[in-house]
Amino acid sequence: xxxxxxSRQWLQQLVFLGPGTIxxxxxxxxxxxxxxxxxxxxxxxxxxxxxKWTGMNxxxxxxxxxxxFWTAFGFTLRFTFVTIIATNVLGFLLALLLTRPLKGxxxxxxxxxxxxxxGGILLGYIWQFIFTKGFKTIGELTGWPIFELPWLGxxxxxxxxxxxxxxxxxxxxxxxxxxxxxxxxxxxxxxxxTIDGATYWQSISKITAPLIxxxxxxxxxxxxxxxxKMFDLNFSLTKGGPGTSTQSLAYNIYAEALxxxxxxxxxxxxxxxxxxxxxxxxxxxxxxxxxxxxA
Amino acid sequence: xxxxxxxxxxxxxxxxxxxxxxxSPFYFVLVNSVKSLGEIMVDAASLPKxxxxxxxxxxxxxxxxxxxxxxxxxxxxxxxxxxxLVSAMAGYRLVRRPTTFNKLLFTCFIAAMIIxxxxxxxxxxxxxxxLELRGNLLGIFVCYLGFGLSLSVxxxxxxxxxxxxxxxxxxxxxxxxxxxxxxxxxxxLLRPIMVTVIILNGLxxxxxxxxxxxxxxxxxxxxxxxxxxxxxxxxxxxxxDLALAGLTMxxxxxxxxxxxxxxxxxxxxxSGSLKG
Numbered sequence: 001x002x003x004x005x006x007s008r009q010w011l012q013q014l015v016f017l018g019p020g021t022i023x024x025x026x027x028x029x030x031x032x033x034x035x036x037x038x039x040x041x042x043x044x045x046x047x048x049x050x051x052k053w054t055g056m057n058x059x060x061x062x063x064x065x066x067x068x069f070w071t072a073f074g075f076t077l078r079f080t081f082v083t084i085i086a087t088n089v090l091g092f093l094l095a096l097l098l099t100r101p102l103k104g105x106x107x108x109x110x111x112x113x114x115x116x117x118x119g120g121i122l123l124g125y126i127w128q129f130i131f132t133k134g135f136k137t138i139g140e141l142t143g144w145p146i147f148e149l150p151w152l153g154x155x156x157x158x159x160x161x162x163x164x165x166x167x168x169x170x171x172x173x174x175x176x177x178x179x180x181x182x183x184x185x186x187x188x189x190x191x192x193x194t195i196d197g198a199t200y201w202q203s204i205s206k207i208t209a210p211l212i213x214x215x216x217x218x219x220x221x222x223x224x225x226x227x228x229k230m231f232d233l234n235f236s237l238t239k240g241g242p243g244t245s246t247q248s249l250a251y252n253i254y255a256e257a258l259x260x261x262x263x264x265x266x267x268x269x270x271x272x273x274x275x276x277x278x279x280x281x282x283x284x285x286x287x288x289x290x291x292x293x294x295a
Numbered sequence: 296x297x298x299x300x301x302x303x304x305x306x307x308x309x310x311x312x313x314x315x316x317x318x319s320p321f322y323f324v325l326v327n328s329v330k331s332l333g334e335i336m337v338d339a340a341s342l343p344k345x346x347x348x349x350x351x352x353x354x355x356x357x358x359x360x361x362x363x364x365x366x367x368x369x370x371x372x373x374x375x376x377x378x379x380l381v382s383a384m385a386g387y388r389l390v391r392r393p394t395t396f397n398k399l400l401f402t403c404f405i406a407a408m409i410i411x412x413x414x415x416x417x418x419x420x421x422x423x424x425x426l427e428l429r430g431n432l433l434g435i436f437v438c439y440l441g442f443g444l445s446l447s448v449x450x451x452x453x454x455x456x457x458x459x460x461x462x463x464x465x466x467x468x469x470x471x472x473x474x475x476x477x478x479x480x481x482x483x484l485l486r487p488i489m490v491t492v493i494i495l496n497g498l499x500x501x502x503x504x505x506x507x508x509x510x511x512x513x514x515x516x517x518x519x520x521x522x523x524x525x526x527x528x529x530x531x532x533x534x535x536d537l538a539l540a541g542l543t544m545x546x547x548x549x550x551x552x553x554x555x556x557x558x559x560x561x562x563x564x565x566s567g568s569l570k571g
Contacts (some may be wrong), residue, residue, distance in 0.1 A: 010567065012388070012473055012474075013388065015384070016385060016387065016473070016477075017366070017384070017385050017388050017389070017400070018383045018384035018398070019381045019384075019385075019445055020381045020382060020384070020440075021400065022387075022446065023381070023437055023440040023441040023444065023446050024407070024441050024445075026422060026426065026437070026441065027408065027415075027419065027437060027440070027441020027442060028407050028415060028441050028442065028444075028445075029407070030404070030412055030418075030422065031415045031418035031419045031422055032407075032414060032415050034418040034422075035414055035415065035417075035418050036528060037312055037346060038417070038418060052416075075504075078384075094313070097309065098310070099309050100306060100308065104304070104312065106311060106558075108314055110554070110557045110562065111314045111317055112313075112314070112317055112320060113557075113560075113561060114317070114318075114321075114550070114553070115320075116498075116499060117503065117516065117549050117550065117553040117560075118502065118546055118549065118550070119501070119503070120502070120504070120523055121502070121504045121521045121524065121525060122502070122521065122524060122542060122545060122546055123457050124386075125524065125528055125538065126320055126324055126351025126542055126546075127533060129323065129324065129339075129538070130320050130325070130540060133327075133335060133336075133339040133535065134323045134340070135321075136339070136544075137339040137340040138340060141340060155384040162352035164515075168317065168320075173564070176561055176568075177565055177566050177568045179565070180566075180568075183493050222568070223455050225409075227415070228328055229411050229412070231412075231413070231505060232502075232504050232505070235504070235564075236525065236528075243564075249413075250411070250413050250571065253413045254413065254505070257417050263417050264369055266417055267370035267417050267418065270413045270415075270417065273411055273413055273414055274409075274410060274411060274414040277407050277409060277410075277411050283340050283407055286419070
């Protein structure tokens, strides 16, 4: 009797968790663990058995003789820093505006969220057109010098071009999260503050902001990891150019393996990338979690 | 009163200006998609002098739009359905049977969320070819299942915790099997979080580029919309008249779905994000 019950439990475990565990193992877990091995090999991607163990070669090469990787690293850090601030400030501002009693509030929320349902690839191509042809025409019409810059043609305009599109794409998403949090702030707290003579900005910074800290944690986490891992937009908007000046880390890894055919070196970079992502994400969550309070 | 009224109108003006700014790229794409290349080069801002609808006919053929659209729907649909079913079962079991092994497994699922795709993709290419999962529908399905599980199991796990176990016990007393309990009682109760899981995974898979390129890129019969657009841009560089018609066409299906379901989508996203 006992064993029958046990075997029934086994069967249930297998039915409920089996498919998930198998898919997760062969697609995520095993490839990830293999990555540690291939980081120390010379491998052209074709045959696993032909990967030659080269010890610390790849790592040494990355740290001593790979300027492009470090340029991409610096680019990604700058990009992440700027977009975190811009996306969250804009997203929060939109949320503040759209939690006020306005006519057509829902339609407006939909508009600001709209770019987010399109993927980075399509957005990149759309904005390639806006930057090169649209801006040119606007420049001719208005004579404003900002539109007459060689957009995407220099490292500088390439960087800001990517920032603009990224913010345009993600600010609406953050807005939705901030709106959900702001709506949850108790009304009586805001009223009490107003009666006590707090100005609008005082009640935002002293009451709303601390109370929606969980949402801020989530939004900062999402923007950090999305910006740091940016690939699609980079691929379709600037292709890392001009030259390799706007290459993100994710793009650099892609190019190393799939264009230069150095899979071993690419894997080594990818594993370093993993450590960088983990360190940044954990630090950032830890920093903002400390600031969370309860109403 | 006058001051607050003034403030109200300045807020309205600000919001409307921002909304126009957000929409302006769509205007440029739409308007120029029906111009000739010559007209685009001269003036990309005004409405077309001559409406050239043939741009659309041409691209429709070049990127084999009906086929590509069908592939996108098929791959997204099958993968999302798989993710929902498998991660609902897994999340349920992980909550109801918190053995040491299951707790460890759950930690693995959660921890894996931080791994960037780039750290897996090269080895994955190799493994999928070994298992003959490359270039076919089954392969891309298994890949999406593997990558989609982490977040979805996490969301279902959080939700199942709030489902009272007493209902299940009552059903067992009435003679329901464990599978019946899940399928007939728990699964329907998971609906709210299911909406979130479907939306988050659906948007991601629909727009995904790198994974399909690596796993089914060689099989032209499975080309999805992002792949087709990229291939098209590689061949027709700077042919903006055709390119913009192609972009409009490619963007249209997902925009239509979003506008139809926008309320559910916005709710699904905010409830999904604040669970963590």
